[in-house]
Amino acid sequence: MNKLITVSSILLAATAVKAQSPNVIFILADDLGYGDISAFNPESKIHTPNIDNLTHSGISFTDAHSSSALSTPSRYSIITGRYPWRTTMKSGVLNGFSPAMITPDRRTIAQMFSENGYNTACIGKWHLGWDWAYPQNAKNKQDVDFSLPIKNGPTDRGFDYFYGIPASLGTAPHVYVENDKVTALPNRTIGPQKGIKLIRNGVAGADFEPQDCLPNIIRHGIDYINKQRDSKKPFFLYLPITAPHTPVLPAEKYQGQTIIGDYGDFVVMIDDMVQQIVKTLKKNNQLENTIIIFTSDNGCAPYIGVEEMENKGHHPSYIYRGYKNDIYEGGHRIPLIVSWQGKYTNETNGSLVSLTDFYATFAQMVNYQLKDEEAVDSYSIWPILSKKGNSARKDLIYESGKGYLSLRTLQLKLVFHSGSGGWGYPNKPADLAKLPSMQLFNLKEDPSEKKNIISNKRYKKDVDKMTQMIKKYVEEGRSTPGKRSANDTGNSWKQIEIFMQ
Structure with missing residues (x-):
């Protein structure tokens, strides 16, 4: 009898601990540059007081990166804790009709949270594919039977609830x-249409208006x-918002708030919506038990009008070279704030961090032991967040839109191709042929990547x-310690043959 009482007491205590675990809200902006947040860029022409306020009760990570300079692969890494180039998708992004990228056997951060006592939700832009239903006479992927349920979407990948859109706005x-x-x-x-550019032709639901999507x-x-x-x-709320990705649609009350036009006004709109979330948490007495993460999936898109913004003194990539899609820092170095009221006070941290790391981070927070095939590229930053140590990460890999890979250490960055690997110069074959086949940058001495030092014998x-x-x-199919794992296309593939020969 005493043994039963003891076991019951332990189970009740464990349940109480889980009930006291912090809520987590993960706000993921879409194509927001490092320099678009005034807390990260003193010269920013966009004033973001509410996002800046998160830093007052938070830790600002100044050397944080998405795993890719594009949306889909970056999101894959957040959800799975795994580098996206290990999948069958080696470049580019999915579209709104693409099948599910996350395979049924691949565990997700949502599953991990759910199995450890959390309610889970994804609200916003998914962009990781799912399986639409099709009638028997369907001739192409657009011939969807929208009356039937989708399969292999967020609620089949660990989320209790989903509301949002298939891909980009x-x-x-x-x-x-x-x-x-x-x-x-x-x-x-x-x-x-008038006032709404950069939107692809396609069917629209009766309740869908592009300008109302973010609100x-x-x-x-x-x-x-x-x-x-x-x-x-x-609860764990994954909140991948649709802005400031195109089409750029600031509501009327935000228009004219900045000197750089609609893009700046759209970022101001995001800032105000962060305030709405914080205000709600305060009203509900949830704020002090909620970790808020604010970040972006990759850098600012160059086609948004960055040249005009730069001419007005606003640099969305701050001091960093390149933009979305590029292997250079502006493609994947992103603002990252981890805010927890009462726990942090305006701290800055220069540790090397990847968005891939949040899977292992929250696993450690809830005392969950990762399985062999789980989050194979995720290093916990919980030692930093709990103020008990540092991350074990010493290097990371990120990729460009074309699939160019780069290995980054604490000081150096080695790119295994020439050129930007995206839309930035140089990327034309004739120009690339004149350049060394690899690039090396000393980011400690040259954070703007102005000088390729690959020919320097010192290195x-x-x-x-x-x-x-x-x-x-x-x-080895992983970059963290553990048993050998398998890449989806084998453990040797064409994009890295250049240095594996």
Whole structure:
């Protein structure tokens, strides 16, 4: 009898601990540059007081990176804790009709949270594919039967609840999906129109208006937070918003708020919506038990009008070279704030961090032991967040839109190709042929990557060591300590043959 009482007491105590675990809200902006946040860029022409306020009760990470300079692969890494080039997708992004990228056997951060006592939700832009239903006579992937449920979407990958859109705001089909069904059947086709540029032609749901997408996502996010107010379980809310990605659609009340035009005004709109979320948490007495993460999936898009913004003194990539899609720092170095009221006070941290790391971080927070095939590229930063140590990460890999890979150490960055690997110069074959086949930058001395030092003999041993290191990470199927894992396309593939020969 005493043994039963003891066991019951232990189980009750464990349940109480889980109930006291902090809520986690992960706000992921879409194509927001490092220099777009005034807390990260003193010369920013966009004033973001509410995002800046997160830094007052937070830790600002100044050397944080997405795993890719593009949306889909970056999001894959957040959800799985795994580098995206290990999958079958070696470059580019998915579209709104693409099948599920996350395979059923691949564990996700949402599953991990759910199995450890959390309610989980994804509200916003998914962009990781799912499986639409098709009639028997379907001739192409656009011939979707929207009346039928989707499969292999967020609610099949660990999230209790989903509300959002399939891919980017400008990408068809233009529909909202709640859990596994569209909220309204398509009844028209929309495309570029007055005031709404850079939106692809496609069917649209009866309840879908592009300019209301961001406010609608925030409304649902706030509604979810309110519903969790009386829950005995903590919650994980993954909130991948649709801005400032094109089409750039600031609401009327935000228009004219900056000197750089609609893009700046759209960022101001994001800033105000961060305030709405914080205000809701305060009202519900949830703020002091909620970790808020604010970051971006990659750098600012060059086609947004960056040349005009730079001419007005605003540099979305701050001092860093390149933009979205590029292997250079502006493509993947992103603002990252981890805010926790009462725990932190305006701290800055220069540790090397990847968005891939949050899987292992929160696993450690809830005392969950990762499985062999789980989060194979994720290093916990919980020692930093709990003020008990540092991250064990000493290097990381990130990729460009074309699939160019780079290995980064604490000081050096080795790119295993020439050129930007994206839309930036140089990327034309004739120009690339004139350049060395690899690039090396000393980011401590040259953070703007102005000088390729690959020919400097002083760094030959470093280049050899880094080449062997990335080869090891590819062949072992992981970059963290553990059992050998398998890449989806084998542990040797064409994008790295240049240095594996």
